[in-house]
Amino acid sequence: MVEEEDLAARITRLVEEVGRDKALLSQRLKDINPLDLAQVFQDLDDDIRDIVFEALEPAAAALLLDETDPATRERIIQESTPEELSQLVEVMPPDEGADLVDLLPEQKEKAVLEALEPPKATEIQELLEYDPETAGGLMTSKFAVLKQDMTVGQAIESTQGQVEAEDIYHLYVVDDAGVLKGLVPIRRLISARRDTPLSDIMQTEVISVLTNVDQEEVARMADMYNLAAIPVVDDLGRLQGIVTLDDVIDVIREEASEDVYRMAGTSAQHPTLESPGRRLVFRLPWLLILVVAGLINSIILRHFGHTLETITAVTFFIPVIIAMAGNVSLQSSSIMVRGLATGEVIYGRFFKILLGELSTGLLIGLACGTFIAFGSLLLHVESAKLSLAVGIALFFSISVAAVMGTVMPLMFHRLGADPAVASGPFVTTLNDICGLVIYLSVATALLT
Amino acid sequence: MVEEEDLAARITRLVEEVGRDKALLSQRLKDINPLDLAQVFQDLDDDIRDIVFEALEPAAAALLLDETDPATRERIIQESTPEELSQLVEVMPPDEGADLVDLLPEQKEKAVLEALEPPKATEIQELLEYDPETAGGLMTSKFAVLKQDMTVGQAIESTQGQVEAEDIYHLYVVDDAGVLKGLVPIRRLISARRDTPLSDIMQTEVISVLTNVDQEEVARMADMYNLAAIPVVDDLGRLQGIVTLDDVIDVIREEASEDVYRMAGTSAQHPTLESPGRRLVFRLPWLLILVVAGLINSIILRHFGHTLETITAVTFFIPVIIAMAGNVSLQSSSIMVRGLATGEVIYGRFFKILLGELSTGLLIGLACGTFIAFGSLLLHVESAKLSLAVGIALFFSISVAAVMGTVMPLMFHRLGADPAVASGPFVTTLNDICGLVIYLSVATALLT
Incomplete structure (x- = not known):
């Protein structure tokens, strides 16, 4: 593992020593793995960072740019000229190149594409046509294609010329129209006799996805079928590209992080390094909605002002009702949000899932309601009736919270919205309000 | 994509039709991809499920067992005899076989190991010695090893005999003592002349991990270095196994889900299908702690009873103070928990991160405090002083919540505890209490 702090210090010292001698710095930087450099890059001072980036070889700079954090990437992109950027794109894998070009403002995008070598420019332009969050946007067009009428020997020769990348797992076989017909595990290619027809050793059942399939679905399939790479085809079944597992991992990480951040009502990207x-x-709009909800709560409480004035002790349990309703709904909704992301929750199981959460909610409500009733009786002996009211209210508000926490993410998902947004603050606040109304109604009925 | 509901119905019909004819059922089940079957397996009735599982070929049964949900897996394991289980383990990849054996009670584990063929039994026993959450527990011992003094031709021949699996990405080269010396991308092996010494084409810089490295760290490295597989070595550098990307994906998914569930105070596994x-x-202990926290809150409120009796309107804003403190701390802690998991948050950046969150907290507090002060003034005109108190209290409690939400996950992480447990209910509740004390103190000072 990298000693991150040390590496940052080492690079800073290096720049201070030989920074003016660009050739020497460039030479010295070659000893550092660009992926390690990417990890500490954001910890460097701005001016050190600029000097280092300029001294890097295009291939290392491209790798670093792809791996560094979004804020740093944006900064570098803004400061680089179209010519510098096109040099980087030229050495990047096509899918990453397209992602980078996609980040540029229109004018700069055009300038970069014009500065690229024509075949690369076409490749990138084709990839740019896909939504970046789909299989098409995720795939690389750098893969080895074999024709189905080849022999093993021809296939091996053809592979050697076709792909520069060394991370090919399988070789895909197409017909004359480019339609995906099968795949040959590279290992089987080695072990077969050179005059065997490819069609004899190829696997004809190939799991593939259409270009417009959502990246989350691509990740789910790769995971479910344990695929090393997924071929991407168009409507006519023609092979367009492949999605490799390292991109799938990025998707899974991103989507998981997005869920967490959205549930907390923050931005979808990791914000530690943003200003x-x-x-x-990102965060204020959400919180202001919650402040408005708080004002609504204050109106509800004023509505029950008479109860509160008569029996101040009713006030004592407002926090626990709100906290419990919020927490139980957060539990239910977290389970739903992750379950939807991992595929453990599907609509076919809706009633089974709802019933399960409802029973759990009822049990939890019963347990917590009983516990608080006795607890408050012990602490605040003066009020047996109030303890009963708190217990009953907690039971109902927890049960309602469990159901709402389950139903709302599924409802949002069905409506095509992000279920993670529904969870967290949104569901929590709604359940705060419900819990409050339930509690104050029960307390008023029993005590006044 | 699989039509899940339909597949479940189709299988049920199949069993009803030919269930008694085991051979025929077995034959018909071969047409169904076991991975698709795994997806719908939990939706089948218990008796149908048992009939189907018994009719599966060992290889398909093993695959299904590995892919199905934990509750179903446990049930099948409980109901199977050691002999049946050993047949399954025999056809499983060694890492998955070890995981299965690891789930068994001691007696049954022994019986299964005894029923296995000796080489498989040794292999599994070796894997069982590693903690399942480390590189050693994750790795497979099924990989191709080449000796460094081989030629390309010898390497190709040796590979063909060594590995049954087709998902090898790279070939690892070891010396006579088994120490990892390099790797040869399989593609390079094809394109080289057969009499080339392996040492001429092998890559000598290989990123590897020790057997006891935590699985989360393994996943982070695979992701960071875009590796297709990571070799695992012992203290002496001897190659023990490899971790493949599909296992890494499982880890990333699991860890992300764990974070979400732990933050919500639920179990670490997806609970939709548990009873x-x-x-x-799993959930009740957490919630009872929160009930206790609620009782503490009730005592705090009683302590300020005089204020609440004199000015009932103070009560109206208790919910918003609690909700805001809880939500802001949830935002900060979510960011930290995910950041620690993805490696975006490291200790070298601690003060930078804390300062960033503190500034954000102050800004959010200022905005929300101002907003609620004016909002409450509009809604409840009678009380200008109360509005001021609410605004000030909200400012302070949000600022405190942002700092605590940032510091506590890091503190837990440093202490070796799971930061996700610290977040969610725990941090939220602590901030509820802080917010309440701040608000009631400010209100008492200004209003009485």
Whole structure:
């Protein structure tokens, strides 16, 4: 593992020593794995960072750019000229190149594409036509294609010329129209006699996805079928590209992080390194909605003002009702959000799932309601009736929270919205309000 | 994509039609991809499920067992005899076989190991010695090893005999003592002349992990270095196994889900399909702690009883203070928990991160405090002083919540505990209490 702090210090020292001698710095930087460099890059001072980036070989710079954090990437992209960027794109795998070009403002995008070598430019332009969050946007067009009428010997020769990348897992076989017909595990290619027809050793059942399939679905399939790579085809079944597992891993990480951040009502990307101002822009709208919900709560409480004035002790249990309703709904909704992401929750199981959460909610409500009733009786002996009211209210508000926490993410998902957004603050707040109304109604009925 | 509901119905019909004719059922089940079957297996009735499982070929049964949900897996394992289980383990990849054996009670584990063929038994026993959550527990011992003094031709021949699996990405080269010396991308092996010494074409810089490295770290490295597989070595550098990307994907998914569930205070596994009773066992302890916290809150409120009696309107804003403190701390802690998991948050950046969250917290507190002060002034005109108190209290409690939400997951992580457990209910509740004390103190000071 990399000693991250040390590497940052080492690079800073290196730049301070030989920074003016660009050739020497460039030479010295070759000893550092660009992926390690990417990890510490954001910890370097801005000016050190600029000097280092300029001294890197295009291939290392491209790799670093792909691996560094979004804020740093954006900064480098903004400061680089179209010519510098096109040099980087030229050495990047086509899918990553397309992702980079996609980040540029229109003018700069055009300039970069014009500065590229024509075959690369066409390749990138084709990839740019796909939504970046689909199989098409994720796939690389760098893969080995074999024709179904080849022999093993021909296939081996053809492979050697076709692909520069060394991370090919399988070889895909197409017909004359480019339609995907099968795949040959590279190992089987080695072990077969050179005059065997490819069609004899190829696997004809190939799991593939259409270009417009959502990246989350691609990741789910790769995971479910334990695939090393998934071929991507168009409507006519023609092979367009492949999605490799390292991209799938990025998707799974991203989607999981997105779920967590969205459930907490923050931005969809990891915000640690964004400026406080930008973070505010993402988080404040959510929180202001919650403040409005708080004002609504204050109106509800004023509505029950008579009860509160008569029996101040009713106030004592407002926090616990709100906290429990919020927490139980957060539990239910977290389970739903992750389950939808991993495929453990599907609509065919809806009633089974709902019934399960409802029973759990009822049991939890019963347990917590009983516990708090006795607890409050012990602590605040003066009020047996109030303890009963709190117990009953907790039972009902927990049960409602469990059902709402289950149903709402599924409802959002069905409506095509992100279920993670529904969870967290949204469901929590709704359940706060419900819990409050339930509690104050029960308390008023029993005590006044 | 699989039509899941339909497949379940199709299988049920199949069993009803030919269930008694085991040979025919077995034959018909061969047409169904065991991975598709695994997806719908939990939706089948118990008796149908048992008939289907018994009719499967060992290889298909093993695959299904590995891919189905934990509850179903446990049930099958409980109901199978050691002989049946050993047949399954025999055809499983060694890492998955070891995982299965690891789930068994001691007696049954022994019986299964005894029923296995000796080489398989030794292999499994060796794997069982590793903690399942480490590189050693994750690795497979099924990989191709080449000796460094081989030629390309010898390497190709040796590979063909060595590995049955077709998902090898790279070939690892060891010396006579078994120490990892390099790797040869399989593609390079094809394209080289057969009399080339392996040492001429092998890559000598190989990223590897020790057997006791945590699985989360393994996943992070595979992701960071875009590796298709990671070799696992012992203290002496001897190659023990490899971790393949599909296992890494499982780890990433699991760890992400674990974070989400732990933050919500539920069990670490996806609980949709567990019984309500078992879910209760996981969730109730957390929730009872929160009930206790609620009782503490009730004592705090009683302590401020005089204020609440004199000015009932103070009560109206208790929910919003609690909700905001809880939500802001949930935002901060979610960011930390995911950041720690993905490696975006490291200790070298601690002060930078804390400062960033503190500034964000101050800004959010200022915005929300101002907003609620004016909002409550509009809604409840009678009380200008109360509005001021609410605004000030909200500012302070949000700022405190942002800092605590940032610091506590890091603190837990440093202490070796799971930061996700610290977040969610725990941090939220602590901030509820802080917010309440701040609010009631400010209100008492300003209003009485």
